[in-house]
Amino acid sequence: MKNDHDIVIAAVTHNGMALQFASNELKNDKNIVLTALRETGYALVHSSFFLKNDPKVVETAIKNSNCYVVQYAGPGMIQNKIVQAACHSMDENWVPPPQSSHSSTVPSIPFFADTIENIPTPPNSPPYMPQSDDTFVKPPPPVLGE
Numbered sequence: 001m002k003n004d005h006d007i008v009i010a011a012v013t014h015n016g017m018a019l020q021f022a023s024n025e026l027k028n029d030k031n032i033v034l035t036a037l038r039e040t041g042y043a044l045v046h047s048s049f050f051l052k053n054d055p056k057v058v059e060t061a062i063k064n065s066n067c068y069v070v071q072y073a074g075p076g077m078i079q080n081k082i083v084q085a086a087c088h089s090m091d092e093n094w095v096p097p098p099q100s101s102h103s104s105t106v107p108s109i110p111f112f113a114d115t116i117e118n119i120p121t122p123p124n125s126p127p128y129m130p131q132s133d134d135t136f137v138k139p140p141p142p143v144l145g146e
Contacts, residue, residue: 002026012036016043024048034060041065045072055082062086067094
């Protein structure tokens, strides 16, 4: 049923959050996602990454809820002129939050190194060994009979 276009469109027409139960393919169907967003802008959280980066999709989400849904949009959408105009139309006093240098970025390797060092090693599992280039590899398996 989650792959059936007609069932999903009927479901999101009555409850936009039903988009969460649709297949990934249908979460990328602009017509289905826009239908869900017209019911509730918060359905944006369940749309595909591709559509979360579509200014018109994000604009529809804002117009059917509020500017808080921008947190579910793709990286940088808050800086998009269409998205900003939609937020201003909802609230004249709205100002975009300052763009953080850390938002939507993958932490650096040293962060992962600290994290990996602090994870307890499961029993009977060899630890990962750091290499000179800050990557981690599994040690070679022990040779039986030694």
